[in-house]
Amino acid sequence: MSDPAPVEVVNAEGGSPFVLLCEHASNHIPARYGDLGLPASELGRHIAWDIGAAELARQLSARLDAPLLLAGASRLLIDLNRPPGVPTSIPEMSESTPIPGNIGILAAERALRQAMWFNPFHEAVSALLEARQRAGRRALVVGVHSFTPRYQGVDRAWHAGVLFGGAERFGRVLAAAIAEDPALVVGENEPYRIEPGIHDYTVPVHGDARGLEAVLIEVRQDLLGDAAGIGDWAGRLAPALRRASDG
Template sequence: MADPSTDYWLAPSEPPSFTPHNLTGTSPCVLLCDHASNRVPQRLKALGLPASELERHIAWDIGARGVALQLSQLLDAPLLMSGYSRLVIDCNRPLSSPGSITGTSDGTLIPANQELTAQERAERAAVFFHPYHDAIRALLDQRQAEGRPTVLVSVHSFTGQFGGKSRPWHVGLAYHRDRSVGPALIEALRRDPMLCVGDNEPYAVDDASDYAIPVHGERRELPCALVEIRQDLLAHESGQHLWAGRLAEALRTVLPNILTPSSSRIAS
């Protein structure tokens, strides 16, 4: 979606609001990374936050971009990544959600997000939310038109400490209406007895607080799930590499079973 306010919001030197990667990849998996970046457009002046706050998990999913890129390469899968911080606008929340442009996150007040007008909200959505989701929609439409099966997997990371509590899971699968992907991946990952795998932990998917899986996956009746990896395990490139390999192997194990029933469902 071309929007006249994009030129106002993004200087020529700034990256686009989303990045498509390997869209012609041959895998049935389509990967999303909604919280890939902690970048804030220059016009928003770091949202009034010190740089240290923008390095925290409140601004992005630490390590998720590296995992998603390597997973895309290992599977030869298309990947779409958002280009700006979720504190600008959260690409995995409905626009009607209070968390869409949040005023506070994990105890931090976001100065530039206070008392926004409807116009300001609409402009952020037009520049940083809709183009990303329009691109996902276009890719999924194209694959459907070509009769190609699609399994939608969204890659996220979560903070190991929240609300004063430690989270024990190394990785979690979140899912809701579609039960073909999440539980199968949990079973595959649990074959490694050293891994603590969350089943809809630390988060589950729901319509009020999620966007990509309900809208692009469930509404299209595509097999779909969201994977969450604990951020401290992704702090370095070696961890991102390890987890991309682990997820690629788990996906390769479960894809044949997932695709058989879903292909016939799409065809009917």
């Protein structure tokens, strides 16, 4: 079986101002890497991908008429939302799990993974955003992610979170729009925060550095465990994004 392309582009000419990214869409490991020495059970976990995020992103793309770019390989091969060269870019340890196929790899292998999987994804993002700029079309960058209900022994109370750097207005209005449902706990810069140069690439590079509004949406994975949950969250997030874009 051949490997998927490093980036899948959906609805490139979508009329929406939103440009959706799903950097952790896939848990695929190319055969040449032998599953990085991990059993299938580990590759099904959050360490390998953001569970439910790809289908959520696809449904948002359809509801919003928005272009969407999805990663073709696992974050364990190389993480598309980490600056190349940082320890979490090609992690030797993810949470408490050693990644045998990443331990002690040489600089040439790191460069190869960046050239084959990281660069094509971000070059496609840049090309789409630059084409929109040339056409005078607005672009709001939105990364679609999911997070675990429990991390390092601590339960996470949030149902969803919105992460932002420079796009404070957009991020806060979006979080408030999602939180209009009183049953939901929605965090601002929770359960993570944007850390340029350390743990984040999409928002600092494709958003803040370009002067574009950019956020990451995080939804708790147990809420995306089946088609009904994913559909429910697509139905929540699409109108919230529209309201935030108007605000």
